[in-house]
Amino acid sequence: MSGPHLRDFNRIVFFTGAGMSAESGVPTYRGAGGIWKEYDYRRYACQDAFNRDPAAVWEFHNYRRRLVAACAPNLGHRIIARAGQRETRVTVVTQNIDGLHALSGSRDILELHGNLWRVRCDTCGVKQQDPHEPREQLRCDGCGGWWRPDIVWFGDFLNDATLHSAKQLISSCDLFVSVGTSAVVYPAAHLPEYARAGKALRVEINPDETPASELYDVHLRGPATEMLTRLADGDPQLLDPA
Ligand code: BV8
Numbered sequence: 001m002s003g004p005h006l007r008d009f010n011r012i013v014f015f016t017g018a019g020m021s022a023e024s025g026v027p028t029y030r031g032a033g034g035i036w037k038e039y040d041y042r043r044y045a046c047q048d049a050f051n052r053d054p055a056a057v058w059e060f061h062n063y064r065r066r067l068v069a070a071c072a073p074n075l076g077h078r079i080i081a082r083a084g085q086r087e088t089r090v091t092v093v094t095q096n097i098d099g100l101h102a103l104s105g106s107r108d109i110l111e112l113h114g115n116l117w118r119v120r121c122d123t124c125g126v127k128q129q130d131p132h133e134p135r136e137q138l139r140c141d142g143c144g145g146w147w148r149p150d151i152v153w154f155g156d157f158l159n160d161a162t163l164h165s166a167k168q169l170i171s172s173c174d175l176f177v178s179v180g181t182s183a184v185v186y187p188a189a190h191l192p193e194y195a196r197a198g199k200a201l202r203v204e205i206n207p208d209e210t211p212a213s214e215l216y217d218v219h220l221r222g223p224a225t226e227m228l229t230r231l232a233d234g235d236p237q238l239l240d241p242a
């Protein structure tokens with residue numbers, strides 16, 4: 001199959017969005033059936049909403065936990081994880097909070113927007129990793145404050161160290177593969193520019209054109225699993241055993 005092929009690169013960054021998990025059954029944000037189409041994030045997924053009614057925000061996030069807990073990594077997640085198990089340096093920079101990259105075996109993951117399965121106390125700031133199930137206990141064992149999802153909601157600043165590491169890695173990679181993002185949310189949508197500045201070969205995997213498409217050298221217009229299979233180019237180490 002015509003290139004590029006993952007085996008030909010040494011430092012790869014996969015920059016993923018909700019489209020990466022669409023074939024696992026996780027709803028995207030904006031597309032058909034997108035979660036923001038049904039739920040207004042101003043009511044269920046921002047600090048103001050949490051200050052007003054933390055229980056309602058938890059009801060919404062426990063609904064998302066149940067939904068995502070029923071989803072499994074897809075072939076695309078597995079190809080990325082296997083690419084990382086070889087000498088090639090592979091990093092996943094994701095906007096996803098679903099935890100499916102980790103579940104599929106990827107190790108080097110930068111979660112720009114936090115994680116659905118982690119909480120932090122809104123008062124003392126202590127953090128806790130949860131099992132993949134809804135959370136019943138909403139109060140911090142330490143100070144009695146409210147636990148809040150450790151997610152970067154609109155209006156929240158991203159973690160500086162995470163964003164800085166992402167910019168560093170993307171500026172020095174030789175292959176940058178964007179998978180399933182609409183490139184409309186900032187500062188994440190700025191990151192492909194660092195790949196261009198770093199002279200990486202840039203591949204956009206998305207069935208649709210995006211506002212960032214002109215930043216890419218190669219456009220693979222199809223679903224994540226099929227297009228990542230193409231990048232794996234029949235490599236038995238990357239694909240599912242026959
Ligand atoms: C901040 C977690 C400082 C939450 C998310 C500059 C200009 C304009 C606005 C701003 C700016 N800077 C900051 C802002 C404000 C805001 C922003 O960007 N607004 C946008 C809407 C204009 N940014 C912020 O608030 C950020 N914080 O800047 O703090 C600050 C503070 C105060 C005031 C000013 C600044 C925080 C942003 C993070 C928000 N949290 N997620 C949760 O889940 O509850 S964002 C969320 O949406 C995602 O994480 C992702 O980042 C983003 C976009 O979603 P995508 O992943 O791209 O998914 P989407 O559904 O949109 O698209 C799916 C794509 O997949 C489509 O293209 C589709 O074609 C494709 N697809 C579908 N199926 C498949 C597929 N592809 C492949 N295979 C398939 N099968």
Ligand code: ZN
Nearest residue numbers: 121124140143
């Ligand atoms: Zn606390």
